[in-house]
Amino acid sequence: MRVALFSSTIEPKDGYGNITFELTKELHAQGIDITLFLPKNQQNAVAAMSLPCTTICALPKYVYRIFERNGPGYFRTVNVSSFDLVHDLFAFPYCIVAARSAKKAGKPLVMGAQGTHGVRPLAYWPERWLLKKCYKSASAIAVPSQYTKKRILEETKEDCAIDVIHNGVRFDRFQKSVDTLSVRNRYPGKKILLTVGGLWGRKGHDLVLRALPEVLKKHPNVVYVVVGDGNARADLEALATDLGMRANVDFAGRKSGDELVAYFQACDIYVHTPKIVDQNKFEGFGIVYLEASACGKPIVATDAGGIRDAVLDNETGLIVPDGDIAAIANRIIRLLDDEGLAKRLGERGRAYAKENDWSVIAKRFIGMYERVLKANAE
Numbered sequence: 001m002r003v004a005l006f007s008s009t010i011e012p013k014d015g016y017g018n019i020t021f022e023l024t025k026e027l028h029a030q031g032i033d034i035t036l037f038l039p040k041n042q043q044n045a046v047a048a049m050s051l052p053c054t055t056i057c058a059l060p061k062y063v064y065r066i067f068e069r070n071g072p073g074y075f076r077t078v079n080v081s082s083f084d085l086v087h088d089l090f091a092f093p094y095c096i097v098a099a100r101s102a103k104k105a106g107k108p109l110v111m112g113a114q115g116t117h118g119v120r121p122l123a124y125w126p127e128r129w130l131l132k133k134c135y136k137s138a139s140a141i142a143v144p145s146q147y148t149k150k151r152i153l154e155e156t157k158e159d160c161a162i163d164v165i166h167n168g169v170r171f172d173r174f175q176k177s178v179d180t181l182s183v184r185n186r187y188p189g190k191k192i193l194l195t196v197g198g199l200w201g202r203k204g205h206d207l208v209l210r211a212l213p214e215v216l217k218k219h220p221n222v223v224y225v226v227v228g229d230g231n232a233r234a235d236l237e238a239l240a241t242d243l244g245m246r247a248n249v250d251f252a253g254r255k256s257g258d259e260l261v262a263y264f265q266a267c268d269i270y271v272h273t274p275k276i277v278d279q280n281k282f283e284g285f286g287i288v289y290l291e292a293s294a295c296g297k298p299i300v301a302t303d304a305g306g307i308r309d310a311v312l313d314n315e316t317g318l319i320v321p322d323g324d325i326a327a328i329a330n331r332i333i334r335l336l337d338d339e340g341l342a343k344r345l346g347e348r349g350r351a352y353a354k355e356n357d358w359s360v361i362a363k364r365f366i367g368m369y370e371r372v373l374k375a376n377a378e
């Protein structure tokens with residue numbers, strides 16, 4: 001089977017880039033002949049990586065709105081006539097060139113949508129018309145969560161063929177023995193709460209900071225470690241100071257490789273509390289939850305977007321209402337008080353992460369491809 005896979009990025013530190021790399025790698029390992037189509041500005045990233053497939057950097061630079069400078073490039077086509085099907089991983093805007101190319105070559109189109117960028121363009125014109133047209137033309141659409149599926153159906157008001165296929169985790173990566181002592185030694189005698197990810201508003205770090213004073217009343221030995229960086233860092237540091245919590249919060253910056261694994265393995269509770277800023281800005285899934293679960297860590301999360309597909313409430317973690325600071329504090333305290341509960345959630349989480357290893361997720365995509373090709377042949 002030959003698949004033309006369209007993506008916006010292969011940058012490993014980018015969430016979309018990570019998904020692209022891991023899925024491409026696993027599809028190739030399972031016998032799918034993949035050619036990866038990327039924007040022209042991804043050439044340096046491709047050169048710095050060892051990719052198992054053919055890569056063609058021929059797509060236009062990413063745009064948020066189609067009337068931007070590079071917008072006209074999306075109405076051109078690339079030659080996909082030698083492929084069995086076309087798979088656009090991340091909806092807008094690359095679905096436009098993918099759909100046009102597939103139609104010209106008479107090939108079926110599979111689309112993906114990861115959350116915000118699969119829904120938000122539906123709020124604007126002409127992006128709404130363009131994205132709806134792509135969804136309607138797709139033989140299958142893959143989304144990582146029930147929430148993303150629900151929002152697409154609500155906004156398009158179309159009976160689109162949508163399958164929920166979770167994002168995956170490279171499970172073995174988080175089982176390896178790494179230097180957790182170096183992390184633990186930074187916070188001697190402390191219980192570590194950890195959040196990993198970009199520092200911007202909808203990620204909800206401020207909710208954890210506001211919950212921290214209540215947690216510290218009962219557990220003064222807690223430290224909140226924030227791994228990542230972003231444009232909200234200065235505001236979050238100022239908030240921690242204003243709350244009198246600065247000594248109990250460590251903004252550790254970006255981490256990668258084994259060092260990142262060490263932070264996951266060293267923490268006691270993984271706390272990640274994103275928000276739905278408006279109906280169209282939300283967490284589509286949250287691979288970091290699976291990464292924490294792969295390390296056997298209990299989770300505290302908010303019911304914001306596609307979280308319930310990444311965290312099983314009362315099984316792998318505890319989910320609280322979106323924005324509920326008191327509930328966040330309560331669940332953190334509950335896990336600190338009840339080591340047995342924390343251990344049970346962590347053990348179930350490890351099993352759930354293994355169930356969502358990229359090798360398993362790739363099989364689900366291959367099943368979708370086979371179904372589409374069979375239907376197209378009939």
